[in-house]
Amino acid sequence: MSASGERRSTANQHRAKHPVSAVLAGPYGHPWHPLLVPVPIGAWVASLVFDIGSHLVDDPDFLAQGSVWLIAIGVAGALAAASVGFLDLVAIPASTRAFRTGLSHMAVNVTVTAAYVGNLLWRVDGGDPTGPVPGGQLGLAAASLAALAVGGFLGGKLAFSYGVRVADDTAQAAAFRDSSSEEN
Numbered sequence: 001m002s003a004s005g006e007r008r009s010t011a012n013q014h015r016a017k018h019p020v021s022a023v024l025a026g027p028y029g030h031p032w033h034p035l036l037v038p039v040p041i042g043a044w045v046a047s048l049v050f051d052i053g054s055h056l057v058d059d060p061d062f063l064a065q066g067s068v069w070l071i072a073i074g075v076a077g078a079l080a081a082a083s084v085g086f087l088d089l090v091a092i093p094a095s096t097r098a099f100r101t102g103l104s105h106m107a108v109n110v111t112v113t114a115a116y117v118g119n120l121l122w123r124v125d126g127g128d129p130t131g132p133v134p135g136g137q138l139g140l141a142a143a144s145l146a147a148l149a150v151g152g153f154l155g156g157k158l159a160f161s162y163g164v165r166v167a168d169d170t171a172q173a174a175a176f177r178d179s180s181s182e183e184n
Helices: 003-017 038-053 061-090 097-124 135-161 169-174
Strands: none
């Protein structure tokens, strides 16, 4: 790689590690997006457990209703995570592999969120759900969760392979210096 290409690559890495707005996206080294993504993931995993459970108990209504609430909580959490995640995306230079991966991550997760919104509307159409969750709704939830895993894999690639919004090497190296001789 030429010297100018190396400088451009270093500048691109620096830009992708720092927030567009520390208030909105989280300060350097502490982005909000990974703090928020467990909300939809946890809610949607729990909703699928409730869906399956609704087929295993004598009185499934409470599980079917709980699943609706969990899906709604997941949608709200996904919208919050997507908002700050978008700010992380715009900090990545557009001509890079990291940006293309970020776009794919966003597209998959927006599609998953839309599928959960559709599933939520399907479930509440006609009032409170009663009885075991129908197979179509359960199948859509399972497929959506599988797609969410793909989106999560791409997000992991952004953070762990490309270092997007992760502290730079100098800051990381400081954490691994021998501190036995340092005073606290």
